[in-house]
Amino acid sequence: MAKVLITxxxxxxxxxxxxxLSNASSxxxxxxxxxxxxxxxxxxxxxxxxxxxxxxxxCRVRFVxxxxxxxxxxIELFADCDGVIGAAAPCDFRPAARASDKIVKTGxxxxxxxxxxxxxxxxxxxxxxxxxxxxxxLETRDGPVRAMQKLQRKQCDLIILNHPPAIHSDRxxxxxxxxxxxxxxxxxxxxTDAARxxxxxxxxxxxx
Amino acid sequence: MAKVLITxxxxxxxxxxxxxLSNASSxxxxxxxxxxxxxxxxxxxxxxxxxxxxxxxxCRVRFVxxxxxxxxxxIELFADCDGVIGAAAPCDFRPAARASDKIVKTGxxxxxxxxxxxxxxxxxxxxxxxxxxxxxxLETRDGPVRAMQKLQRKQCDLIILNHPPAIHSDRxxxxxxxxxxxxxxxxxxxxTDAARxxxxxxxxxxxx
Numbered sequence: 001m002a003k004v005l006i007t008x009x010x011x012x013x014x015x016x017x018x019x020x021l022s023n024a025s026s027x028x029x030x031x032x033x034x035x036x037x038x039x040x041x042x043x044x045x046x047x048x049x050x051x052x053x054x055x056x057x058x059c060r061v062r063f064v065x066x067x068x069x070x071x072x073x074x075i076e077l078f079a080d081c082d083g084v085i086g087a088a089a090p091c092d093f094r095p096a097a098r099a100s101d102k103i104v105k106t107g108x109x110x111x112x113x114x115x116x117x118x119x120x121x122x123x124x125x126x127x128x129x130x131x132x133x134x135x136x137x138l139e140t141r142d143g144p145v146r147a148m149q150k151l152q153r154k155q156c157d158l159i160i161l162n163h164p165p166a167i168h169s170d171r172x173x174x175x176x177x178x179x180x181x182x183x184x185x186x187x188x189x190x191x192t193d194a195a196r197x198x199x200x201x202x203x204x205x206x207x208x
Numbered sequence: 209m210a211k212v213l214i215t216x217x218x219x220x221x222x223x224x225x226x227x228x229l230s231n232a233s234s235x236x237x238x239x240x241x242x243x244x245x246x247x248x249x250x251x252x253x254x255x256x257x258x259x260x261x262x263x264x265x266x267c268r269v270r271f272v273x274x275x276x277x278x279x280x281x282x283i284e285l286f287a288d289c290d291g292v293i294g295a296a297a298p299c300d301f302r303p304a305a306r307a308s309d310k311i312v313k314t315g316x317x318x319x320x321x322x323x324x325x326x327x328x329x330x331x332x333x334x335x336x337x338x339x340x341x342x343x344x345x346l347e348t349r350d351g352p353v354r355a356m357q358k359l360q361r362k363q364c365d366l367i368i369l370n371h372p373p374a375i376h377s378d379r380x381x382x383x384x385x386x387x388x389x390x391x392x393x394x395x396x397x398x399x400t401d402a403a404r405x406x407x408x409x410x411x412x413x414x415x416x
Contacts, residue, residue: 012232015229016348017348018231018232018297018346018348019229019230019231019299019300019301020229020230020231020232021223021227021228021229022227022228022230023226023227023228024220024226024228024258026260050232052234052260052261053260089226091227092227092313093227093311093313093318096317100348101348101349102346102347102348102349103301105300105301105324107324109304109321109322109323109324110301110321110322110323111319111320111321111322112319112320112321112322113317113318113319113320114317114318114319114320115317115318116313116315116317138226138310139310140224140225140226140308140309140310141309141310
């Protein structure tokens with residue numbers, strides 16, 4: 001049986017104590033993946049950003065807020081796992097500074113400098129060794145090309161291309177690509193069923 | 209019996225199709241207020257940003273995403289109500305532009321120009337006539353002073369000062385101020401009980 005790490009949900013990058021940058025990732029795909037792996041008898045660890053859903057009993061969850069925190073937790077837990085599925089949608093940018101008090105309205109525009117956050121899967125890839133990595137790509141254009149670039153950059157063994165309406169919805173449309181650029185499968189349906197499809201692809205290609 | 213409009217939850221201001229500015233408002237206070245007013249036999253309309261909670265059956269809810277959308281829905285519904293409780297935490301700033309495709313990482317910093325969004329309660333105040341307005345103030349410093357400034361700017365008949373840890377939590381600490389600057393009451397406890405306390409204050413001062 002395998003030990004699988006799943007990153008899940010969004011992260012938040014605060015500009016002041018109240019306001020943040022984020023996205024509508026709900027954690028539902030991460031949760032559905034956890035269920036699919038648990039149902040097949042595998043062990044599941046989750047690193048999750050702030051979500052309102054409950055993860056299935058039987059998996060251990062560590063909650064984080066920022067991308068930096070998700071990175072550290074993921075690196076620590078990956079060391080003890082056989083593979084990782086990057087189902088989280090971590091913020092790629094964070095405000096360069098975080099104000100200690102709530103920014104007040106003055107009538108003037110506000111200029112916010114955003115810096116890039118660390119790339120979690122790329123960091124895990126650097127410590128990959130014999131482990132496998134499944135990435136997700138959410139692209140609004142040039143999906144297959146960008147998904148393959150992501151796969152290469154993050155040394156993924158499989159990448160799941162996700163269509164934008166999927167975020168924060170219960171339905172999803174996905175395509176799985178292997179490192180040689182072949183389509184391993186496609187699926188349209190509920191996140192629960194999509195997670196089972198992904199489990200099937202991972203089981204076939206990566207678990208032994 | 210009164211007809212009450214409650215604004216609730218956060219709003220989102222997108223910089224591209226996936227990323228947005230927001231805050232951790234969960235809609236729980238708006239929902240608890242709706243319950244308190246419904247329990248006392250009043251009619252409740254809600255304008256809510258994106259939330260994961262369910263509002264109580266018996267109130268009509270209109271969902272919106274941005275502050276601008278919340279403003280338009282609130283103005284429309286306020287015309288037919290006796291008063292409004294501004295329990296929402298609308299984004300005060302929005303990106304000046306929204307990219308039509310997901311912004312890609314280039315290794316460079318990103319400069320985001322933010323402009324102020326319209327002030328919903330101030331806009332309702334302009335059409336106030338005989339109606340009452342209850343505002344919320346979430347401040348990280350100078351709470352009472354800023355709450356009173358807000359009360360005046362938005363012509364509130366009551367303002368509830370909320371302490372920041374309250375956001376996205378089930379416990380809350382609130383103080384109610386009247387237009388003459390007097391403390392009408394304070395409360396520390398669950399949001400459900402705080403909503404009942406607020407209902408009591410509104411009932412005593414504003415309902416007839």
